[in-house]
Structures are given as structure tokens and as C-alpha cells.
Amino acid sequence: MRPLCDCCGEHINKLNQQVSVMRKEIKNLRQILDSAVRAHRKHMASLQSAVSKMGLCGADKASPAPPPSQASPQAALERGNIQTAPIGYISSCFSVKNGTPRQPTICGPSRAELRIQQSVFNNPDHALVGLEQYSHVWIIFLFHKNGQLNYKAKVKPPRLNGQRVGVYSTRSPHRPNALGLTLAKLDKIVGDRIHLSDIDMIDGTPVLDIKPYIPEYDSPCTRVSIDSEACDPNTDQPNAAADEEFNILNLYKEKGTESNVKRQRTDVVGSLVPRNASEADAPVTDSSRVQFSLSKDLYNVLEEVKTYVTQNELCQSEDQVSESPKTMPPPEPTVDHPCYGEEAYSTIAGWITDPPVASLDVRFTSHAERELAEFLPTHHSGPSDRPRFQFLQNPEEAAAAIRGVLSADPRSVYRRTRCRDRLFFFTLDTADITCWFGQGFAEVLQVRPVERHISSM
Numbered sequence: 001m002r003p004l005c006d007c008c009g010e011h012i013n014k015l016n017q018q019v020s021v022m023r024k025e026i027k028n029l030r031q032i033l034d035s036a037v038r039a040h041r042k043h044m045a046s047l048q049s050a051v052s053k054m055g056l057c058g059a060d061k062a063s064p065a066p067p068p069s070q071a072s073p074q075a076a077l078e079r080g081n082i083q084t085a086p087i088g089y090i091s092s093c094f095s096v097k098n099g100t101p102r103q104p105t106i107c108g109p110s111r112a113e114l115r116i117q118q119s120v121f122n123n124p125d126h127a128l129v130g131l132e133q134y135s136h137v138w139i140i141f142l143f144h145k146n147g148q149l150n151y152k153a154k155v156k157p158p159r160l161n162g163q164r165v166g167v168y169s170t171r172s173p174h175r176p177n178a179l180g181l182t183l184a185k186l187d188k189i190v191g192d193r194i195h196l197s198d199i200d201m202i203d204g205t206p207v208l209d210i211k212p213y214i215p216e217y218d219s220p221c222t223r224v225s226i227d228s229e230a231c232d233p234n235t236d237q238p239n240a241a242a243d244e245e246f247n248i249l250n251l252y253k254e255k256g257t258e259s260n261v262k263r264q265r266t267d268v269v270g271s272l273v274p275r276n277a278s279e280a281d282a283p284v285t286d287s288s289r290v291q292f293s294l295s296k297d298l299y300n301v302l303e304e305v306k307t308y309v310t311q312n313e314l315c316q317s318e319d320q321v322s323e324s325p326k327t328m329p330p331p332e333p334t335v336d337h338p339c340y341g342e343e344a345y346s347t348i349a350g351w352i353t354d355p356p357v358a359s360l361d362v363r364f365t366s367h368a369e370r371e372l373a374e375f376l377p378t379h380h381s382g383p384s385d386r387p388r389f390q391f392l393q394n395p396e397e398a399a400a401a402i403r404g405v406l407s408a409d410p411r412s413v414y415r416r417t418r419c420r421d422r423l424f425f426f427t428l429d430t431a432d433i434t435c436w437f438g439q440g441f442a443e444v445l446q447v448r449p450v451e452r453h454i455s456s457m
């Protein structure tokens with residue numbers, strides 16, 4: 001190796017000095033970075049424990065969720081771990097818990113206002129478009145003044161006078177996730193503000209969600225059963241109101257499709273129930289609303305309809321009978337309907353009962369019927385290489401469920417308009433269903449056991 005000249009040696013020394021300075025700087029930077037990472041981890045850990053203390057973290061103990069810092073938003077959502085943000089806060093006539101009704105319907109009119117936050121939607125009023133067609137809304141909220149965040153599996157509801165029952169059999173505010181659910185009366189909507197009455201929330205309550213109240217979905221008294229037994233007029237129904245309802249439905253079913261039945265029943269009930277004076281003042285009147293009475297009224301109304309139909313319509317021709325409920329003159333109402341309490345009735349958007357999408361006739365090819373009949377009932381014991389349902393009781397119940405799914409046309413608007421000739425697949429219990437749609441009908445082509453269930457048979 002040749003010796004370096006003076007000038008090169010000096011240059012290299014300078015470079016070495018610079019390298020050692022840079023090394024020191026890198027070391028310092030590493031220390032700063034390490035302490036920042038430590039502080040960040042500590043912060044995230046304390047945030048996570050705060051979230052789980054608030055009861056907002058649904059992770060089960062057996063398989064704890066990864067810390068939020070590691071989980072992607074999608075993974076967190078799939079595990080049910082979401083960070084909620086109030087869509088608004090209640091301004092209510094009740095300022096403290098004491099004296100606030102335990103349920104909305106047990107006190108007279110109680111009023112509140114909910115303003116949708118601009119932090120949730122740029123145009124909060126847009127999120128409320130269409131809601132004015134409903135008379136009642138579900139309010140999902142946080143019991144933010146519970147004081148402490150602990151909860152117990154058994155609670156003592158005040159009305160049980162000291163007896164303990166499971167928290168899930170009560171409406172106690174002290175529950176995991178501290179979520180409250182109130183069915184409130186929707187008085188009016190003005191811009192981004194919803195005016196409510198019949199509430200049991202205190203002032204400042206954070207609201208997480210609002211949904212329209214739809215008796216057809218939310219109240220078992222107004223649901224139409226797809227249970228095939230319900231079509232048998234000789235079947236014993238558990239309660240008198242249901243009996244009457246089903247008998248009338250059966251009467252209609254003999255003459256029309258199930259979708260007709262639903263509509264006729266709704267129209268009949270709607271025409272029989274007048275709006276009372278206080279509701280007539282409300283600015284949410286809309287011809288697209290459909291009116292319902294709740295269970296007691298429904299029972300009375302159905303009684304009247306039944307008498308009317310039996311006396312006047314049974315001897316008419318098929319067509320006349322299926323048209324009759326629409327043209328029937330409404331009998332004089334015999335009871336007053338207060339706007340709150342047990343006798344209250346509700347209105348919903350017309351498209352719920354009379355949707356622009358027609359319901360479909362559902363048929364099975366004989367091949368699909370044979371395949372479905374191959375499935376064994378859930379409770380079938382003993383070895384067999386035939387497929388077996390896990391939840392559904394038997395092939396008849398599965399057929400009813402398939403009819404229910406398909407008659408409501410489960411296709412997206414895109415599929416319905418752009419790829420209407422494509423095959424449609426869905427899975428029901430342990431069966432893979434293949435079908436196609438034609439004009440006004442859906443046809444089941446194939447009912448095959450789901451792959452994983454074949455291998456585990």
C-alpha cells in the first residue's frame with residue numbers, strides 16, 4: 001500500500017471526524033425515536049384500557065383483540081371493536097336522572113330536541129330526509145351519566161322490589177356498553193333538528209343512532225308469518241289476537257298472493273284508524289304515510305274486518321273478494337286514540353308496505369325439490385351420508401325460508417337492472433342455493449350441501 005500524501009491524510013482525518021460526529025447524531029436520534037415510540041405505546045395502551053373500561057370494546061377474554069395500534073380499521077370492525085362518536089346530543093326537559101321517567105310511555109308528554117352534529121355529516125339535514133314520514137323513531141344512546149362504568153350480571157330493577165334478575169332481562173342503564181334504546185315520538189323535523197316527545201333521556205345524553213320505527217319489522221303483533229303452519233286454519237295459535245289475524249290472512253291468502261295480503265291488511269287497518277286532533281296539528285302529515293294501530297287496536301280492528309268480510313264478501317266472486325278490503329267503507333271508530341301510552345298508534349313511510357319493487361313468485365324445479373328433500377332434519381340421529389341442516393328443522397322449513405328470501409327479491413339494484421340473466425347464489429344454513437330470476441318470478445335450480453358440510457358429514 002502506498003503511503004498517503006499529507007493533504008490526503010488530512011482530508012481522511014477530517015472525514016473520520018465527520019463520521020464520528022454523524023454517528024453521535026444518529027445515536028441521539030435513535031434515543032429520541034425510541035423514547036417517542038415508548039411514549040406512543042404507553043399512550044395507546046392507556047387509550048385502549050380507557051376504551052375497554054368504558055365498555056366500548058367487545059373483545060372476549062379468550063381471544064383478546066389486537067391493540068388498536070395493530071388492528072386495521074376493517075379488522076377492528078370485523079371483531080366488533082369500533083370507536084363510536086355521537087351523532088348528536090339530546091336537549092331534554094329532564095336535567096337529572098331523578099324524576100326522569102323509567103320508560104317513555106309511562107309518563108305524559110315529555111319533550112326533547114336532537115340536533116345532528118356537523119362533525120358527522122357535512123349536511124346533517126340530508127341524513128334526515130324521509131324520516132319525517134314516520135311517527136316514531138328508535139333512539140340508541142349512551143347512558144353517559146351512569147357514574148361508574150362497572151356492571152353486574154344480575155341487577156335489582158326498582159319495580160322488582162329488591163329481587164335480582166339477569167341484566168339482559170331488564171332495561172337497566174348499568175350494562176356492558178351502557179347502551180340505551182328508546183322508542184320516541186317524532187313530532188317534527190326542522191333542518192338538522194329532530195323534535196321528539198315521549199322520551200326518558202336526560203339533557204346532554206349522547207345519541208349514537210336513530211332508526212325509524214316500523215311495526216311490521218319491530219312488533220311481533222304486526223308481522224306476517226311465513227311459517228307454513230300459519231296457513232293452516234286448523235292450527236292452534238298461541239294467542240287470540242294472533243288467531244284472528246291469521247284467520248283473516250288465511251281468508252285473503254285463499255284469494256291472493258301473500259304480498260297482496262300484507263298490503264290489504266295494512267290498508268284496512270289504516271283506513272279504520274283515524275288520526276287524532278293532536279297528530280293532525282303535527283307538521284309531519286304526509287299522504288305517503290301508512291297508519292297502524294298497535295296490538296290492542298289491531299285486534300279490535302281485525303275483529304271488525306273479519307265480521308265485515310265474512311258477512312259481505314265471502315259470497316262474492318274471487319276478483320271482487322281480493323279487491324274488497326280496498327273499497328270497503330271504514331266503520332265508525334269507537335275509541336279515542338291518545339297520542340301516548342299503550343293505545344298509541346304509529347305511521348310509517350308508504351314504501352315500506354307498498355314498495356316500488358314487486359314481490360316475486362317463487363318456484364322450484366323438480367330437480368331442486370328432490371335435492372332439498374334429501375336434507376335430513378336437524379334432530380335426525382344416527383349416521384347418514386345425506387346432508388343435514390344445522391338450524392332449520394326440516395326441508396319444508398327450508399323451502400319456506402327460501403321462498404321468503406327470494407320473494408322479497410334479494411338482488412342489488414345493479415344486479416336487477418344490469419345482470420338480470422345471471423345466476424344468483426346464496427347460502428341458507430348448510431345448503432347452497434342456485435336460482436335465476438325472470439319477469440315476476442324467481443326459480444330455484446339447485447339446492448346442494450355446502451362444501452364444508454359434505455366433508456364433515
Ligand SMILES: C[S@@+](CC[C@H](N)C(=O)[O-])C[C@H]1O[C@@H](n2cnc3c(N)ncnc32)[C@H](O)[C@@H]1O
Pocket residue numbers: 096097098099100101102103104142143144145146171172173179180181182183200201202204205206
Ligand atoms: C331504565 S332507563 C331506560 C332507558 C331506555 N328506554 C332503555 O330501555 O334502554 C331510563 C332511566 O335512565 C336514566 N337515564 C336517562 N338518561 C340517562 C343518561 N344519559 N345517563 C344515565 N342515566 C340516564 C333515567 O334515570 C331514566 O329514568
